[in-house]
Amino acid sequence: MDQSSRNGADEWNLGKVWLQSYPPEVSPRLDYSAETVPQVLERTAASYPDHGALSFLGARMTYRQLWQEVTRFANALVHRGLRPGDAVCVMLPNCPQAIIAFYGALQAGAVVVMTNPLYVERELQYQLQDSGATFIVALDLLQERVLRAIEKTKIEQVIFTGIQDYLPIPPNLVNASAPPPQGANPPVVVSATIHRWPAVLESGRSEAEITSRQAEDVALYQYTGGTTGTPKGVMLTHRNINANTQQIFAWFYKCEPGKERILCVLPFFHVYGLTMGMHLGIAVGAELILLPRFESDKILETIDRERPTMFPGTPTIYIAIINHPKVAQYDLSSIKGCISGAAPLPVEVQQRFEELTGGRIVEGYGLTEASPVTHVIPLWHKRKSGSIGLPLPDTEVKIVHLETGAAVAGGEVGELAVKGPQVMKGYWNRPDETHEVLRDRWLYTGDLAYMDEEGFFFIVGRKKDVxxxxxxxxxxxxxxxxxxxxxxxxxxxxxxxxxxxxxxxxxxxxxxxxxxxxxxxxxxxxxxxxxxxxxxxxxxxxxxxxxxxxxxxxxxxxxxxxxxxxxxxxxxxx
Structure with missing residues (x-):
């Protein structure tokens, strides 16, 4: 580092009390790549082509195969008329198609809208109308709901897929001519605008002209109630998502690229699962173990059988595991590290989970508007019960007075504000609401917090929940x-x-x-x-x-x- 860079780093470090508590292995400042999100997958596929990428209910896929599927899907979208900047809605549980559709749509130059499969018609229609999505990829079981919802939207093409599309079912057990069982969803009626996933992938074999995107382009409209209550599309750029992934990887300094296995229970349509499970795993060449829904029995069986090393989750997931009546019958010792988010992690839950696994579980904090992680307790360094931890590298934090907006002293409660490379570009088509929470690149979270003398942060509630x-x-x-x-x-x-x-x-x-x-x-x-x-x-x-x-x-x-x-x-x- 030259003298000017060193002086700049020293100036940036001034007043950041939390740096004194940083693990020595973690640098407070990082060099961020200018890659797009799909370029990260492409790089991993080149580095670990034959490594396992996905494990899904008995089916497996290597990184070479995953990148081939992503490329084929991107080509298919372009052949079907996708234009640069179009929005593609992905309404799927955790399955290979959710990953392929996400990276494939981005590779084709689109913006992705990750949507909850449990949404009712009204909720889905609102997201489609607000985002202006022109394509939707959805589970075939949802076809009646989807087809009703798209009637007053800009949707031009619908792609239906089923869980069975990537399951290792022997051909002799599949009878395509047999009628569906009584009560089953009717088969997809294919048309010029409605397609089945296998046919779409098949049409993407020829290479299309893919429009290159830049790191500053928007990659995701992630819908959230956010800090003001009304569902809004949070605009996260390729740089936002990649930066947050690099920050978390730096924090997990014992993580070994090409050797980790991540249990993906958190849904990918939630930004926590998307960043902490899917994209972090792909960035480090991990095998993603996919579970389409939360079932404590299935989680315990999967950990025992698949031996994941990392397991991001929420307190309710960990609570269900430690209180499972048969938990002692399963071997959970493969777990090395977990970050718990979305809600406070009770101390006794942390202690019991660590007793059962021998690994470490720590609390983190974030919000959709920050891609989402801003704070994490060190996994292998000093910890404090009840704290959300320390700001990630390159993340600036201040606590401000609720009335004056001035920064308050350490130990005083105020609104938490953050600034860093993971903070959103703004809310889609909502400049007034963007200005309300994003001022001079500072994101005002709406959470009440304080910082102690060692730079650890503590959340005490929401402004509206006091x-x-x-x-x-x-x-x-x-x-x-x-x-x-x-x-x-x-x-x-x-x-x-x-x-x-x-x-x-x-x-x-x-x-x-x-x-x-x-x-x-x-x-x-x-x-x-x-x-x-x-x-x-x-x-x-x-x-x-x-x-x-x-x-x-x-x-x-x-x-x-x-x-x-x-x-x-x-x-x-x-």
């Missing part, structure tokens, strides 16, 4: 942490509900562990012994399960909406 009871600010996370420490509680979430005297009061929704018996009165007494009186939940509701997204994130907002409906009904009746 409970104000009797004039006191109560942060749901700190109450939930205490509840998770109770041996009878499997899951917990805390919300503020209207109270005629205190303004708001604390309500806890709880799921008991199997076989556990605990009363609301016992929970209340336990909380009084472990937190200030004003934070103690005054209302406790036990449920058999809590509402969650497919990525395992508890839907706190849905619970609040239920409370508001109940309150409105009471008001009407009175």
């Amino acid at each position: 409970i104000i009871a009797g004039g006191y600010n109560i942060y749901p996370r700190e109450v939930e942490e205490v509840l998770y420490e109770h041996p009878a509680i499997q899951e917990a979430v805390v919300v503020g509900v209207p109270d005629p005297y205190r303004g708001e009061t604390v309500k806890a929704y709880l799921v008991r562990k199997a076989g556990a018996e605990i009363s609301p009165a016992e929970i209340e007494q336990y909380c009084r012994n472990n937190m200030a009186t004003y934070k103690v939940p005054r209302v406790i509701e036990f449920r058999t399960e809590l509402p969650k997204t497919l990525s395992g994130k508890i839907l706190r907002r849905q619970l609040l909406e239920e409370e508001n409906e109940v309150a409105a009904t009471k008001t009407e009746n009175s």
Whole structure:
């Protein structure tokens, strides 16, 4: 490094307290490639052509085969009229086609819209209309819903695929002329605009003229409620996604390219699963072990059989595993490292998971607008319970006063703002909402946090989720942490509900562990012994399960909406 570069690095490091806690193996600044997202796959395929790329329900694919499929799909899209910058919607669970469609569409010059297969017609139609998508790749089981949803959109071509398209089914077991079983989805009726996946891939054998894209071009419209509630397309560029992947790889400095195996349970249509599972794995030449849905039995069987080394997930996934009645019957010792995201990771969950696997599990933090990761606890260095960790390389962070916007001192709570190469370009077609959260390249997250004296960051809640009871600010996370420490509680979430005297009061929704018996009165007494009186939940509701997204994130907002409906009904009746 020359003197001017060294001086620049020293200037950048000033005031970044967290760098004192960095693992010595991790550089605070990285050199980022100018590759596009599909070029990363192309490079990996050239480096590890015969290495396993995908493992899917007994079927396997090498990196050479994966790149060939991606190229064929890209050619097929161009032959069917895809134009540079067109949006391609991918509505699939974790399966080979989801990966091929994602990289193939990007290779053809498109912008990808990753869509949840559980979306109802209205939700799908909104995304298609808002993104202006012209192509959609969807599961054949969803065809009736998809065909209804596209009627008022710009969709020109529909490609249906089935899980069976990449399963190792012996030809003698497949009878194409046999009628579908009673109650099964009707077969896809092919037309000039509706196609089956195998035929599309076959048509892509000849090379088309592919439009090259640049690192600064948008690669993904990732839809999210984000920091303002309305579904919006977060514009993530090729550089955003690749930079975040490089940052995470630098953090996982013990990761061995060409030797890792990643268990991909997190759905690829969520940016956490897309970056932490799919693209990170492909960037390091790992074999991706694909599971199309979350089932704790299947996860345990897969870990025991496939021996993954990395397993990104959410607290609810890890909670289900450690509480599985037969967990002791499975060998989980292949797991080396896990990052938990989307929700706070209870300390006792971390400890129990590490006891079972012998690996390390740490909490991270991010949001769709940051591709998504901004903070992670060091895997093999100093850790702090309850912290989201340290900012990743080249990530700047400040905590700002909620009213003045000025940076606050260490230890003070304020809104978390981040800046770095992983931060989005903006919201698609929403300049006003972009300006609201993205100012001078700083992303204002809407999360309340503080930094301690060693540079570790702690989230205490969302600006909108703070409970104000009797004039006191109560942060749901700190109450939930205490509840998770109770041996009878499997899951917990805390919300503020209207109270005629205190303004708001604390309500806890709880799921008991199997076989556990605990009363609301016992929970209340336990909380009084472990937190200030004003934070103690005054209302406790036990449920058999809590509402969650497919990525395992508890839907706190849905619970609040239920409370508001109940309150409105009471008001009407009175």
